[in-house]
Amino acid sequence: MSAPAIEFRQVYKSFNHIPILAGMDFTIEPGETVTIIGGSGIGKSVTLKLIVGLLKPEAGQILIEGEDIVPLAEDQLIRIRKKIGMVFQSSALFDSLSVAENIAYPLREHTAMSEQEIRKRITETLYLVGLEGAEDKEPADLSGGMRKRVALARAIALTPRIILYDEPTTGLDPTNTEKINELIVDMDRKLAVTSVVVTHDMRSAFKISNRIGLLDKGRIVIAGTPEEIQRADLPLVRQFVNGTMA
Numbered sequence: 001m002s003a004p005a006i007e008f009r010q011v012y013k014s015f016n017h018i019p020i021l022a023g024m025d026f027t028i029e030p031g032e033t034v035t036i037i038g039g040s041g042i043g044k045s046v047t048l049k050l051i052v053g054l055l056k057p058e059a060g061q062i063l064i065e066g067e068d069i070v071p072l073a074e075d076q077l078i079r080i081r082k083k084i085g086m087v088f089q090s091s092a093l094f095d096s097l098s099v100a101e102n103i104a105y106p107l108r109e110h111t112a113m114s115e116q117e118i119r120k121r122i123t124e125t126l127y128l129v130g131l132e133g134a135e136d137k138e139p140a141d142l143s144g145g146m147r148k149r150v151a152l153a154r155a156i157a158l159t160p161r162i163i164l165y166d167e168p169t170t171g172l173d174p175t176n177t178e179k180i181n182e183l184i185v186d187m188d189r190k191l192a193v194t195s196v197v198v199t200h201d202m203r204s205a206f207k208i209s210n211r212i213g214l215l216d217k218g219r220i221v222i223a224g225t226p227e228e229i230q231r232a233d234l235p236l237v238r239q240f241v242n243g244t245m246a
């Protein structure tokens with residue numbers, strides 16, 4: 001049996017003595033698409049940043065494919081980050097760079113690929129996100145949905161084994177929301193990745209997830225398939241499912 005893709009073991013993280021994660025345990029298996037839901041400021045983005053080692057916990061273990069990344073120094077974390085693509089809450093594109101150069105950025109940073117290989121990879125990733133031919137566009141000229149897709153193209157450029165999405169559909173209209181949801185499902189099918197999606201959007205969560213986990217008071221208080229979550233009678237879950245907490 002292969003190691004879990006991601007495993008949190010008794011993870012504690014606080015800021016200025018205010019606990020955010022308080023003994024979080026959570027395991028995500030290879031190939032799963034897991035959505036994390038929870039109130040604003042509860043620690044969802046912090047959880048994603050811990051997975052890529054942008055933040056360090058005070059205690060606990062965070063295992064990526066069986067390896068605890070908590071003790072790793074910055075130069076070792078680079079090796080881990082190559083396995084993980086992250087689509088940030090703000091698309092975080094470089095506005096001074098073209099779409100092509102945004103996607104090329106991690107390739108130039110982390111690989112010895114030739115210009116020709118880089119160009120080919122840019123074409124492939126833009127095709128995967130449905131933006132073929134957008135190489136020379138400037139991020140400023142793109143709609144919110146297109147920016148998200150370029151951010152996704154950049155995240156998959158290094159062919160990661162894990163993709164993290166922080167609120168990929170927030171602020172998008174229903175058509176673009178649908179497109180992004182289809183892309184997330186598509187990435188799983190085409191690239192066989194493990195996906196962790198943070199979202200406020202329960203409709204999206206039900207549509208794309210193998211499992212949904214609810215983060216509250218520093219822990220995943222319930223995790224289950226969309227059907228299980230739909231049936232759960234925990235009051236907080238009901239608030240999310242009924243849309244009064246989204």
Ligand SMILES: Nc1ncnc2c1ncn2[C@@H]1O[C@H](COP(=O)(O)OP(=O)(O)OP(=O)(O)O)[C@@H](O)[C@H]1O
Nearest residue numbers: 015016020038039040041042043044045046047089
């Ligand atoms: N680098 C930081 N320094 C200090 N406090 C931080 C830092 N990052 C996050 N926090 C605090 O930790 C808490 C959790 O933040 P986080 O960004 O994970 O929330 P969230 O669940 O993603 O919320 P939202 O749904 O609004 O994006 C917040 O109170 C936030 O202010």
Ligand SMILES: [Mg+2]
Nearest residue numbers: 044045089166
């Ligand atoms: Mg957040």
